[in-house]
Amino acid sequence: MTSVLAVLALAAGAFWLEAPGLIRRQQFRELSAFLVLLLIGTVLYSLLMLQLSLPNPFMLVKWMFRWMGTAKSF
Amino acid sequence: MSIYSNAKISVRQFAILIMIGTVGDSILIMPTITAASSKQDAWLSMLLAFFAGILTGGIFAAIANRLQRVSLYEAIRQRLGLWFGGFFFLLFIFSSFMCILTLLSEMSQFMTTQLMPETPVNAIILFFGAVIIIAYRYGIEAYARMGEILFPVMMGLFVLLVVLLMPQIKWPNMLPIMARGFLPIINGALPAYCTGFVEMAVLLMLVPYVEGNGKLTKHILKGFIVGGIILFLIVLISVLVLGPALMETKYYPTFVLAQKIMIGHFLERIEAVMAFLWVITVFYKTLIHFFTLTTGLAQVFRLKESKMLTIPLGMILLVCTVVGTPNITTYNQILIDYYPWFDLTFFLVLPLIMLFLIIAVKQKPPKVQGQQPQGQQPQGQQQPQQPQKN
Amino acid sequence: MQRQPFTNRSSSNDNQMLPEYANIPIDPSVENNLVRLKRDMGGSDDLIMRQIHNEGINTAAAAVVYIDGLSNAMAINQYIFDVLDYSLPRYDGEDMMTLDAGSLAKKLLNGMGPVRTVTDLGSLYKNLLSGQAIIMLRGHQYAYCADIREWKGRDVTESTNQTSIRGPRESFTETLRTNTSLIRRKIKDPRLWMETVTIGHMTKTDVTLMYINGLAKPDVLQLVRDRLSAIKIDGILDSGYIEELIEDNKWSLFPTIFNTELPDNVAGQLLEGRVAILVEGTPNVLIAPTQMVTFFQSTEDYYQRTFYASLLRILRFGSVFISLLFPSLYIAITTFHRDMLPASLLISLAAQREGVPFPAFFEALIMEITFEILREAGLRMPRAIGQAVSVVGTLVIGQAAVEAGIVSAAMVIVVSITAISTFTLPAYSMSIPVRILRFAFMGVAASFGLFGIIMGFFVLMLHLCALRSFGEPFMAPLSPFIKTDMQDALFRLPRWLMFKRPETSLKTDSSRIRKN
Known part of the structure; x- marks a missing residue:
């Protein structure tokens, strides 16, 4: 639980660091991109901290080239 | 660092960045991986990869020269339009993302198993990621200059490593040469080629920031050649000093090499000094890929700034790294068997398509003012010499 | 020293007079x-x-x-x-x-x-x-x-802060005209120009720019002029005020403007195309633009023989590394990487640390803070007591701490070597960031060991490489690598080999040694 709080603190820190500048410069498109990515990152990180099993990105690679078998069989 | 900043790096700094990026993580893991297939001929694998890498460097140089300091995304968008161009470019960025995952996981595995076993993996990745983000936020000028300063240090350490190991070379370790035929050598060359040379396709993202307007062929090739020589020597020394059996079983042969250095019973165990070398190379390769990812994303979404994306992207990368490496064996299996094809597809085929696009397709009228027009230039393409036996 | 109120910068040149006295005509009566x-x-x-x-x-x-x-x-x-x-x-x-x-x-x-x-x-x-x-x-x-001015000022004497064994010993005084004359005597060329401005509403301090016309880059000169004229402040009491107000990187620990008390230092830098800023009332002269390597150069390097000077310079670079990293390396090795030490050293270190209650980090922190206290105290102490206290500090505190088991003997050695190597730097303003960063490195070393030190070193280098001094990169000539400038960076080539002036000067007159 504390680790999730730490993640949220990190996200809040990132927000506090970046958002005022973006708002001041009226870069709302950039702000929205930032918030979207921050949301994804926070959610993923919290899920990780809660030790839920997340899909392995390398499985994507494996799936993409599953027809290769093993490269040893050249 | 906004996309339109006028930071410029010199051609020398560009070449150095490429060189360090080529060495990258290969210096850590390639001896094992090449030896897995070709045993004592690992050095031949590396040599083969080296030559293939030079040719690939030529391809990248061809693209870079034709870009004329326009950003890669702009060049693609002008030819493929907003949606197709964006998608195409996103593929490129996606592979950069995956590459960062491999780099981070290798670095964290190395640190955890060899240097700092008691530190949790998350903390190491977090710390490393933080420094990458700081480096990115300082701007390309800063880390290019740092690379220029660290370059002689790196070379010095490398020469030191090689020289200090000379007394321990056992030439019979190299024999018999090509005992198992040519096929295993090619098998071993593939991952080396991909990890060392093909993954450096991201140098194309650095091109807009290089000063001047001249051709970059010489500098790109310089970086590849010097990086390739370093890798070749590392593999060669590993074979000669450790022997194929040891190379295959140990995960980080270069580290073992450094541990073996003995000077008169007092300068032992200086592997941590050598770790400095590897940290530099892995750091820079990760940085260049992170640069590709962040700046590329900002370009695709037409953002004016890219600095704010760094922290969220860092978080996502960390999570994916930790998730992607439950243990070393699964990671290694994927890395050796499947990842080279991934590299080839995204970092070689895509650039080839880009080259074709840049040469053959006339650009659409630019939507942004001030783009340099590019005409059609009929020039011969360079085909990579890759043995395609399937 | 009370804080001077500082209004917004503006580019007007109207900082010479208090508003109420300006433009009031003089009565004919x-x-x-x-x-x-x-x-x-x-x-x-x-x-x-x-x-x-x-x-x-x-x-x-x-x-x-x-x-x-x-x-x-x-x-x-x-x-x-x-x-x-x-x-x-x-x-x-x-x-x-x-x-x-x-x-x-x-x-x-x-x-x-x-x-x-x-x-x-x-x-x-x-x-x-x-x-x-x-x-x-x-x-x-x-x-x-x-003009009939005369007042009691300090004589031109030897500098107490920057001593030299060989070379001129005169140092600047608090009188502007004396200082400019000291520089004039070194460079008797009509192209040595000076411009004076008055800065500070109440102090109306005279600030003089000196440069060699034809060697100094015009953009740098104009930048200095612009920044000086943009200063709006009550008073300038020392060149440090001006340094803070015109420097490029306000938040950086590192100085990007050089300061010195020696006229020959200033003259040498003027010959390299730099600009000197002299302030009335202080012997410290500012020089802009500057490079990192300037802080490692001492005027003596140029008067002694080449080999000796180069060795000394390399020693200085090494000392800065020691001063910055030695405590952190000690902490990293004893905490994380014990197997890096030879067995005998490891045993004796372990024996020493046996009775010490603190982890290495706290030990180092305590000793370093104690030393910083001693050093600050030593600066302000009346001369009579100074000797006694230094004896107390080093022998008694150090020895007693070891014997009481609070710190280990190795730690005292580490701290002493670190402290002494800080003093090899000729420029005091560079040793301050080193002292501060030492603590940061100690913290990183305690958390992440050697990896942390390497990463921390990266961050430090990144910061240094991003610095600019009046438009010139701070880390030149190391990077961007300027081959001819390297003649004077890490070592010093013999005088007869140094043909070219550094990049900081204009190209029109770039050769020092003329054939005719």
Whole structure:
């Protein structure tokens, strides 16, 4: 639980660091991109901290080239 | 660092960045991986990869020269339009993302198993990621200059490593040469080629920031050649000093090499000094890929700034790294068997398509003012010499 | 030292006079002026006013005003007062009114040396309070000031902060004119130019720019001028104020403007195309732009033989590394990487640390903080007690701490070596960031060991590489790598091999050694 709080603190820190500048410069498109990515990152990180099993990105690679078998069989 | 900043790096700094990026993580893991297939001929694998890498460097140089300091995304968008161009470019960025995952996981595995076993993996990745983000936020000028300063240090350490190991070379370790035929050598060359040379396709993202307007062929090739020589020597020394059996079983042969250095019973165990070398190379390769990812994303979404994306992207990368490496064996299996094809597809085929696009397709009228027009230039393409036996 | 209020920067040049005195004309009546002066200065008794009356006329014909202590009273008597006293009666009456001010000045006052006209009250005050004698004549809208300044200042002596074994020992003083003359004596070329501005509403400090025209880059010069003129502040008491107000990187720990007390240092840098900023009232002269390697160069390097100088310079670089990293390396190795030490050393270290209750990090922290306290205290101590306290500090505290088991002996050695290597740096302003960063490195080493130190070193290098000093990259000539400049960076090539001037100078005159 504390680790999730730490993640949220990190996200809040990132927000506090970046958002005022973006708002001041009226870069709302950039702000929205930032918030979207921050949301994804926070959610993923919290899920990780809660030790839920997340899909392995390398499985994507494996799936993409599953027809290769093993490269040893050249 | 906004996309339109006028930071410029010199051609020398560009070449150095490429060189360090080529060495990258290969210096850590390639001896094992090449030896897995070709045993004592690992050095031949590396040599083969080296030559293939030079040719690939030529391809990248061809693209870079034709870009004329326009950003890669702009060049693609002008030819493929907003949606197709964006998608195409996103593929490129996606592979950069995956590459960062491999780099981070290798670095964290190395640190955890060899240097700092008691530190949790998350903390190491977090710390490393933080420094990458700081480096990115300082701007390309800063880390290019740092690379220029660290370059002689790196070379010095490398020469030191090689020289200090000379007394321990056992030439019979190299024999018999090509005992198992040519096929295993090619098998071993593939991952080396991909990890060392093909993954450096991201140098194309650095091109807009290089000063001047001249051709970059010489500098790109310089970086590849010097990086390739370093890798070749590392593999060669590993074979000669450790022997194929040891190379295959140990995960980080270069580290073992450094541990073996003995000077008169007092300068032992200086592997941590050598770790400095590897940290530099892995750091820079990760940085260049992170640069590709962040700046590329900002370009695709037409953002004016890219600095704010760094922290969220860092978080996502960390999570994916930790998730992607439950243990070393699964990671290694994927890395050796499947990842080279991934590299080839995204970092070689895509650039080839880009080259074709840049040469053959006339650009659409630019939507942004001030783009340099590019005409059609009929020039011969360079085909990579890759043995395609399937 | 109270904090000076600092208003927003603006690019106006209007920092010379307090608003209420500017543009107030000088009264033609001498008495009115004197009354006004006395009132404005609150009757301060160092304001000396002497009037000259002509026979038969009530109003004063002229007056001489000066500040006692700032002016040479005898010269005033001899050259100003006596002359006026003698000459004025011949011009009095109607003549004085009709005589053109300029020619009167020429006639009467030329014997007194350079004389300037003062057009309003503001500049009158500035000149008066700088020590000039003010001469007011009846019926004239202008006053005149004669440069007759003299005050007690410090002699040109040896520098206490920057000692040299071989080479000139003169150091700057607090008087601007003395300082500029010291530099003039070194460079006797008409192309050595200087420009003076006044900065600070209340202190009205004279700040002089010196540079060699043709060697200094015009953009840098213009940048310095612009930044100086943008300063709006109450007072400048030392060049440090100016340094803070014009530097490129306000938040960085590292100085990007060099300062020195030695004229030969300044002259050498002027010959390399840099700009010197001299401030009245302080012996510290600023030099811009600067590079990282400048802080590692000492003037002696250039007077001693090449081999020795190069070795010393390499030693300095090594010392900075030691000073920065030695405690952190100790912490990292004893905490994370014990297997890196040879077995015998490991055993003795372990034996020493046996009774110490703290982890290595806290041990190091305690000792370093103690040493910083000792050092600060040593700076301010009266000389009589200084010796005793240093003995107390080093021997007693160090030894007692070891014997009490609070720290280990190795730690004392580490701290001492670290502290001493800090002093090899010739430039004090560079040793400050090193001292501060040492603690940061200790913290990182305690968390992440050698990996942490390497990463911390990266961050440090990134920061240094991102710094610019007035537009020039701070880390030149290391990066961007300038081959010819490397002749003087990490080592020093022999004099007969150093053909070219550094990149900081203009290209038009880039060779030092001429064939003819």
